[in-house]
Amino acid sequence: MxxxxxxxxxxxxxxxxxxxxxxxxxxxxxxxxxxxxxxxxxxxxxxxxxxxxxxxxxxxxxxxxxxxxxxxxxxxxxxxxxxxxxxxxxxxxxxxxxxxxxxxxxxxxxxxxxxxxxxxxxxxxxxxxxxxxxxxxxxxxxxxxxxxxxxxxxxxxxxxRLAIDPRLPLTAQRAREYLHAHVAEDIGLEQLAAACNTDRYRLTRAFKAAYGLAPHAYLIQLRLTQARQLLSRGQTPAAVAARLGFADQSHLGRWFRRAYRLTPADYRKRCTYLPD
Incomplete structure (x- = not known):
């Protein structure tokens, strides 16, 4: 099957x-x-x-x-x-x-x-x-x-409900907050590390230990979860890709299919019943 x-x-x-x-x-x-x-x-x-x-x-x-x-x-x-x-x-x-x-x-x-x-x-x-x-x-x-x-x-x-989780490294939590605040921007590791007052290598190790993903992979997943929200409200894949910092609609589509096994257009159609 x-x-x-x-x-x-x-x-x-x-x-x-x-x-x-x-x-x-x-x-x-x-x-x-x-x-x-x-x-x-x-x-x-x-x-x-x-x-x-x-x-x-x-x-x-x-x-x-x-x-x-x-x-x-x-x-x-x-x-x-x-x-x-x-x-x-x-x-x-x-x-x-x-x-x-x-x-x-x-x-x-x-x-x-x-x-x-x-x-x-x-x-x-x-x-x-x-x-x-x-x-x-x-x-x-x-x-x-x-x-x-x-x-x-x-x-x-x-x-x-805690603003800061004492179980996780503070550096990782600061990096996560920065990614959420700048989700659509083309963020570099050096930029992210500087915002957290550390270097890129310590940042990556701390982030992986805290969240199970490297910062770049976390940013992609964060964009994908927001893409689902926007698509379910009827926004087009092209508009969502532009809004969330993907290179283009096909770039969004490749990552979306890997995570959810649906194209953005198909997901939008199933949630909103709007035509492609």
Whole structure:
């Protein structure tokens, strides 16, 4: 069976629903700005995340937080199939705070484990996926989403919202802030190192240790996550490429396909239903 992807976006919540099948290599390392909740339907889904290699098998739920670097690979010849929901952070936090009457202030929700074998969570994930992906009535989609959130509460933890993470080198955090502030600029390593009061070699080592990517690779991933946002709002690939500092539309397209296995035009069309 060849590789395929079926992706849609719910207009009311912004939740993306994706069902896909891959044989062999699926994804290069990348991250999303949404919470990922998915179920492996068939085969073995192998991926690296949180500095560990994971293997998700049928019935298991995989849970990833925004910004968590991960890849994808099928270690067996028959590949793997999965269904997944991309939950926008603002939507999830708002819904959880409505569900948790005494949710801690200045805290963010997070997933305790990357893989989970809870059958109730798996069933709730499947129901929510089919309700959203199948464009069921709003009351059906909302009920399924509420059931998913209730099942997720057993596997969530709250972590403090910190401006500076004491676990990570300060140099790396300063570099990350600089990249976010200058995302569309043609930034050089010397320029980035000077902004962090260090040299390019120490900067690269600290950044890789903190975020698992070199600064240039992080900048590309940052541009790609913003490209997804802009494309889902209807902006054209050419306009997005120009806005985010890609050399041209084909340059954006090459990186976008490596990360998401879709062209920017196809992603835009699936999210907005606008013609190319």
């Amino acid at each position: 060849s590789n395929w992807i079926d992706l849609q976006q719910d207009a009311d919540t912004g939740i993306e629903s994706l069902r896909a099948h891959f044989v062999g290599h699926a994804y290069d390392p990348h991250w999303h700005d949404s919470f990922l909740v998915g179920v492996t339907e068939q085969g073995v889904q192998q991926f690296n995340c949180r500095r560990r290699r994971h293997q998700s098998t049928p019935g298991q739920v995989f849970l990833l937080e925004p910004g968590e670097l991960h890849d994808g690979h099928a270690p067996s010849a028959d590949g793997f199939t999965y269904s997944m929901l991309h939950l926008p952070p603002q939507w999830l936090e708002r819904e959880l705070r409505a569900l948790f009457e005494h949710a801690p202030q200045q805290a963010l929700p997070g997933f305790a484990d990357t893989l989970n074998a809870d059958p109730q969570l798996a069933a709730a994930t499947v129901r929510a996926f089919h309700a959203v992906h199948g464009k069921e009535l709003r009351i059906v989609r909302e009920t399924a989403s509420d059931d998913l959130l209730c099942a997720l509460t057993r596997h969530l933890h709250w972590r403090q």
